[in-house]
Amino acid sequence: METNSDREPPAFECHDVSVSYDRKPVLYGIDVSVPGGSLCGIVGPNGAGKSTLIKAAMGLLPVEGGWVRMFGRPLDEVRPRVAYVPQRTSVDWDFPVNVMDVVLMGCGGKAGLWRRPTAADRELARESLEMVQMLPYADRQISQLSGGQQQRVFLARALAQRADLYFMDEPFTGVDAATERAIVTLLEGLRAKGGTIVAVHHDLTTAPEYFDRVILLNMRLVAAGPVEEVFTAELLQKTYGGRLTVLSELALRAQEARARRGV
Amino acid sequence: MNEMIAVMARLEVPWFDAEEVLIAPWTRYADATVWMVLMAVLLGVPCALLGNYLMLRRMALAGDAISHSVLPGLVISYLIFRDLGTLPMMGGAMVAGLVTTVLIEFITGRSRLKTDAAMGITYTTLFALGMFLVNRYAGRVHLDADCVLFGELEYVPLAEPSGLRAGGLGPVPMPVVVAAAMAVGTLGLLAVFSRWLLVTSFDAGFARSVGIRAGAVHYGLMAVLSVVVVTALESVGLLVAALLVLPGATAQFFARRMGRLHGLAAVFAVTASLAGIHLGAWLNCPSAAAIALAGGVQFGVAWGVSVWMRGRGVEGGVGGAG
Numbered sequence: 001m002e003t004n005s006d007r008e009p010p011a012f013e014c015h016d017v018s019v020s021y022d023r024k025p026v027l028y029g030i031d032v033s034v035p036g037g038s039l040c041g042i043v044g045p046n047g048a049g050k051s052t053l054i055k056a057a058m059g060l061l062p063v064e065g066g067w068v069r070m071f072g073r074p075l076d077e078v079r080p081r082v083a084y085v086p087q088r089t090s091v092d093w094d095f096p097v098n099v100m101d102v103v104l105m106g107c108g109g110k111a112g113l114w115r116r117p118t119a120a121d122r123e124l125a126r127e128s129l130e131m132v133q134m135l136p137y138a139d140r141q142i143s144q145l146s147g148g149q150q151q152r153v154f155l156a157r158a159l160a161q162r163a164d165l166y167f168m169d170e171p172f173t174g175v176d177a178a179t180e181r182a183i184v185t186l187l188e189g190l191r192a193k194g195g196t197i198v199a200v201h202h203d204l205t206t207a208p209e210y211f212d213r214v215i216l217l218n219m220r221l222v223a224a225g226p227v228e229e230v231f232t233a234e235l236l237q238k239t240y241g242g243r244l245t246v247l248s249e250l251a252l253r254a255q256e257a258r259a260r261r262g263v
Numbered sequence: 264m265n266e267m268i269a270v271m272a273r274l275e276v277p278w279f280d281a282e283e284v285l286i287a288p289w290t291r292y293a294d295a296t297v298w299m300v301l302m303a304v305l306l307g308v309p310c311a312l313l314g315n316y317l318m319l320r321r322m323a324l325a326g327d328a329i330s331h332s333v334l335p336g337l338v339i340s341y342l343i344f345r346d347l348g349t350l351p352m353m354g355g356a357m358v359a360g361l362v363t364t365v366l367i368e369f370i371t372g373r374s375r376l377k378t379d380a381a382m383g384i385t386y387t388t389l390f391a392l393g394m395f396l397v398n399r400y401a402g403r404v405h406l407d408a409d410c411v412l413f414g415e416l417e418y419v420p421l422a423e424p425s426g427l428r429a430g431g432l433g434p435v436p437m438p439v440v441v442a443a444a445m446a447v448g449t450l451g452l453l454a455v456f457s458r459w460l461l462v463t464s465f466d467a468g469f470a471r472s473v474g475i476r477a478g479a480v481h482y483g484l485m486a487v488l489s490v491v492v493v494t495a496l497e498s499v500g501l502l503v504a505a506l507l508v509l510p511g512a513t514a515q516f517f518a519r520r521m522g523r524l525h526g527l528a529a530v531f532a533v534t535a536s537l538a539g540i541h542l543g544a545w546l547n548c549p550s551a552a553a554i555a556l557a558g559g560v561q562f563g564v565a566w567g568v569s570v571w572m573r574g575r576g577v578e579g580g581v582g583g584a585g
Contacts, residue, residue, distance in 0.1 A: 058472045084472035091466045096524050105462050110474040113458045141519040
């Protein structure tokens with residue numbers, strides 16, 4: 001893996017990225033580099049700009065200065081290799097479509113949405129639904145899904161994009177424990193096949209277990225790198241401020257967990 | 264009984280007479296009625312499908328806003344070209360529609376105001392500007408403000424004839440030809456862009472992430488809406504908003520997929536047109552208003568039926584099968 005990332009440009013890299021909402025800055029000069037084949041969590045308090053970083057990377061928000069590269073190129077040149085999973089709550093789940101319709105949106109990217117879905121598209125969509133154990137729900141109207149099922153449908157749509165780099169906005173929010181476990185297994189499977197995942201994550205207790213890299217964010221970049229180096233009491237404190245005891249305990253627990261896994 | 268007849272007579276409600284109520288409205292001026300029905304359907308069906316997308320994008324009242332704000336576009340276009348022909352009017356409407364859209368986006372983007380407020384500000388101001396221009400240049404503008412506001416579906420059969428002839432019915436009135444062209448163009452565009460419209464309506468962020476320019480789709484939709492609205496303005500006036508909102512709102516009680524939503528909305532547009540023209544001919548009231556009224560009643564009835572169906576567990580109509 002290390003030799004691989006030496007030769008290939010990082011899957012995701014941004015330099016000096018700043019973003020403002022309504023002239024109020026939310027991200028200042030972010031420099032991040034995520035090598036291919038990693039599972040990277042974006043961690044930080046509420047309002048730290050975690051979702052904003054993902055949206056800026058995908059070109060959904062205007063970036064002031066700086067640049068973003070995926071696989072060493074601007075996003076427009078490698079779009080088919082990049083998939084984006086928005087927050088589940090960002091869409092209207094009463095929309096008149098069924099599960100299959102949503103997953104088909106991921107087949108073939110922009111060009112795929114220009115034509116009617118082909119038999120191959122449907123097969124790809126079914127495979128993707130199978131990967132998240134949602135195939136039996138293919139004909140369900142989306143308003144009849146639970147939160148966890150909605151999240152899995154969004155993941156299936158991203159899987160149908162057959163991308164190499166996945167940006168996920170809070171994929172674990174509002175899902176039950178079983179779904180969370182299933183999603184983690186799925187993400188690990190993607191990584192095993194050389195995929196890269198960058199996901200916004202809220203839960204500090206599970207972050208070191210789920211991810212091999214973290215980006216600690218609080219409007220500015222606090223630190224980014226492998227979990228072992230970055231997920232420390234000191235840096236977490238810098239990210240979250242105050243609340244020392246909780247954070248050092250978390251870092252300690254993370255260290256113990258790593259020790260158990262023999263990292 | 265006598266008392267009741269007296270009351271009905273005072274209200275000018277005709278006493279029930281099957282011939283008079285059910286058949287005469289269709290036979291009295293059969294030829295003219297054919298053109299009115301055709302016009303109502305040619306306007307109603309594209310409006311219904313376009314309205315579905317507007318509603319799904321939470322812009323159900325965009326049609327209402329545009330129908331008001333095209334007025335200055337029409338006046339200015341007339342003052343420039345001195346022509347009330349189809350092309351200058353369409354051009355003026357399209358420009359006005361796009362200016363409206365740009366202004367609404369500008370206000371929501373640069374201030375704290377939300378879309379509904381930005382819409383209210385934009386269309387009332389532009390409509391007022393239109394009224395101002397009509398009156399200021401009244402001598403030179405041969406725009407009938409009443410006609411723009413309320414429309415006259417009854418005038419369609421009397422409008423200037425086009426070069427086309429339709430067998431025994433004689434020459435096809437010009438507005439019908441224009442409406443047919445608009446309907447074909449609109450339905451064609453909606454068909455070609457159906458999945459882009461679907462994905463940008465459902466999840467604009469995702470659509471943009473795969474490279475679809477959601478903003479361009481939005482402006483395109485507004486441009487088409489402007490053309491549809493101005494085509495409809497002369498016949499149904501500002502009630503075009505009813506054609507845009509009511510059929511889709513009625514259809515969504517029974518549809519859980521896009522195809523069925525579109526199909527049912529088209530059917531409800533046609534039934535409202537037929538019922539409205541019937542009502543208009545029978546009670547001698549403006550057909551445009553009667554169509555909107557019929558559409559509203561239809562919505563209420565459909566709501567009741569859908570509640571009843573769900574109560575009876577008739578999921579086939581309402582549920583997942585859709």
